[in-house]
Amino acid sequence: MATTSSSKAKSKGKEGKVRGGLARYRKKRDFTATPEPSSPRAKEKGWSFVVQEHHARSHHYDFRLEMDGVLVSWAVPKGPPEDPAAKRLAVHVEDHPLDYGGFEGEIPKGHYGAGKVAIWDRGTWEPVEKNWKKAFKGGKLKFILHGEKMNGGYLLARMREEPNWLLRKLDDTAKARGGTTTETAAFVAPQLARVVPSVPEGRDWVHEIKLDGYRLIAVQKGGRLRLFTRNELDWTDRFQGLVKLLGKLTKKDFVMDGEAVVFDAKGRSSFGALQEALQNPHSEDIDYVAFDLMHLDGKNLRAMPLVERMEMLDTLVDTETGRVRRSKVWPAEQGKDLFKQACKSGLEGIISKLAASPYMEKSRNAWVKSKCRARQEFVVCGYTPPRNSCPAFGALVLGSLENGKLVPRGKVGTGYSEATRRSLLKTLQPLKRKQPLFEDASKDITWVEPKLVAEIEFAEITRDGSIRQGSFIGLREDKAAKDVHLDSLQTAKADAKQVKVFGTVVTHPDRLVYPADGITKLEVAEYYESVGEWMMPYVANRPLAILRAPSGITGEQFFQKSFANHVPPHVTTGTLKDDTEVLHIKDVKGLVSLAQFGMIEVHPWGALLRTPDKPDVLVWDLDPDPSVPWSEVRGAAFLLRDFLGERDLVTQVKTSGGKGLHVMLYLKRTHEWEALKPFAKAVAAAVAGLNTKRFTIEASKAKRHGKIYIDWLRNGRGATCVAPWGLRARPGGPISRPLDWEELEDATAAGFTLREPLVMPKDWKRIQPQVISKALLKEFV
Helix, strand or coil, X not given: CCCCHHXXXXXXXXXXXXXXXXXXXXXXXXXXXXXXXXXXXXXXXXXXXXXXXXXXXXXXXXXXEEECCEEEEEEECCCCCCCCCCEXXXXXXXXXXXXXXXXXXXXXXXXXXXXXXXXXXXXXXXXXXXXXXXXXXXXXXXXXXXXXXXXXXXXXXXXXXXCEEEEEECCCHHHHHCCCEECCCCCCCCCCXXXXXXXXXXXXXXXXXXXXXXXXXXXXXXXXXXXXXCCCCECHHHHHHHHHHHXXXXXXXXXXXXXXXXXXXXXXXXXXXXXXXXXXXXXCCCEEEEEEEEEECCEECCCCCHHHHHHHHHCCCCCCCCCEEECCXXXXXXXXXXXXXXXXXXXXXXXXXXXXXXCXXXXXXXXXXXXCCCEEEEEEEEXXXXXXXXXXXXXXXXXXXECCEEEEEEEECCCCXXXXXXXXXXXXXXXXXXXXXXXCCCCCCEEXXXXXXXXXXXXXXXXXXXXXCCEEEXXXXXXXXXXXXXXXXXXXXXXXXXXXXXXXXXXXXXXEEEHHHCEXXXXXXXXXXXXXXXXXXHHCCCCEEEEECCCCCCCCCEEECCCCCCCCCCCEEEECCCCCEEEECCCHHHHHHHHHCCEEEEEEECCCCCCCCCCCEEEEEEEECCCCCHHHHHHHHHHHHHHHHXXXXXXXXXECCCCCEEEEEEECCCCCXXXXXXXXXXXXXXXXXXXXXXXXXXXXXXXXXXXXXXXXXXXXXXXXXXXXXXXXXXXXXXXXXXXXXXXXXXXXXXXXXXXXXXXXXXXXXXXXXXXXXXHHHHHHC
């Protein structure tokens, strides 16, 4: 950016923060009713901007610039200007939280800003002037936008008095930018990258290999070179060999961004090898890969586009080989192929950067990283018998060659569809053999000739050489078993960053579970910890089915009803009298532990573990066809409530986390499923019969067009329904939110997400289990 770290420090006392906070924003909103985010001021500073199209009482566009941890906002009635000759009124409104930059949805009627909000453009911005905060307080701000639609120089100028400003597009971007500014070489906090689910596309990006080493900022001032970590720790003494080499590049002052790495024989960076090399500060095995230049010869280069900074870097480091080298850059169109090759080569992934972006300290807006998860071919050595609901087989037994001998590599029991399982079994059966391939193996394994090769994705290799958290990808017909050796094994380094949530260690806390929304694994675990006590009456001590998505909701998803091995802490497995294997928890620790294990959704049985045949809840799932208006879904819930209320049965309601609603009837454990399942169906049929044009109980989608399907099939032994407060594996992080019946009057189809304030509805505080009389059962069944 145009401001330096030193100038920022000096100006802090004089200017302070640009904005005062989010009090006005919060005062205008009821977060129990609106889906808008209620997050606090952000601690990290960035340079994002967003434009949202707002279909409110009057259609307009909301223009927002990130400043001091909030989005400073203007309402632009006629939209952003495209012509430099146009001047657009921009009405200054209250500051918004940074999370609002990702908000899209419907603000309910009767609430401030009621109407539909959609993102129109977003990207990053940079101020033109060094003392931009002072200029902004004086009523004039020149800046440059790097967006999908808005690019180039713009001006915001206050009119005679607040809240009216003018927004203009400048006709000379180069002039608006200004040249480089002078400064003293000093540490610059590094620009950061955020994880994304896929490699970004478009001409605006360039790509580099992601290195596995130590990020180091090299600062040369007055002939003395020092190396700093990303947190400004001075590690000059630890890298004395590199200090000498970097100091020979030029006599000019400079600030350079790069990574200290050790490359293996195949050219891959190895963090473990780097740690070994650091035992000797003068090691000649450590290289420095430079990828950015922020300062040169007294000039601040950070406002320059990345591609121009790279050209400046070439004047100092112009080679892609040697102990001090420049990072190789691939053009936009090669991003996906580069990522595939990186993953195939066992690399960590790639970094993608906006070519025209400035260097933004601590910002994650213009740089993104696409990470590979380890994959490897293994020899299929056998399979275990099917368990629970798994058809065909339970898990494949894997191996690989080591010194010419086949050695065990563990089992993989996930990643298969039912069709895949059955197809694999047909392929495996002709290869059966009697003799075990491994010593001390389990007796329940069916062994096969080691001829097939399977590709497996996994988290890491354990100390005993087995895969952890493996998932089947497919058979590799182009690979021979004799070629699957240990020396080709791709091992994944466990994420060193770990966080404890309610006593459970959450690994890979920054892994994106909801990539489009920036919701991490840690946020999911913390959400379940925060609502855990509310959920316990509905999930504790009863069989559970969980939906896991170890790689996030854009990756593979699968249901799991038991654990054959690797049972998470605070989770218990057991067997019912009919030999059904189940998993269950007894407290919040178990819930958080499942979240650490990749669980997104939790679906409890409608009965307790000790009385699986006597339900304590019935549920009717109102599932509308996409063409059905939300008002009719709400009306159906009220109709069902009143129908049961006329029979002295009091119900609760919750959102499904999708388009529908769940009407719940909590019971004393008096009757068994064989009586209550027909009752649930009969109630659904009776309500559907009140208006056959609007309702159906037919599961066939062909017969549900334009209707609301009253799903009664969630009532039965082993049937499940998503838990109250439970997350759904859908974009936005929606939850199955309990509601008061009064709340349902104003609730919207947008539903609720994990980032909204937590409120316990009064209807759910006073649930009293009821008894369905024998007379009523006789009436319906």
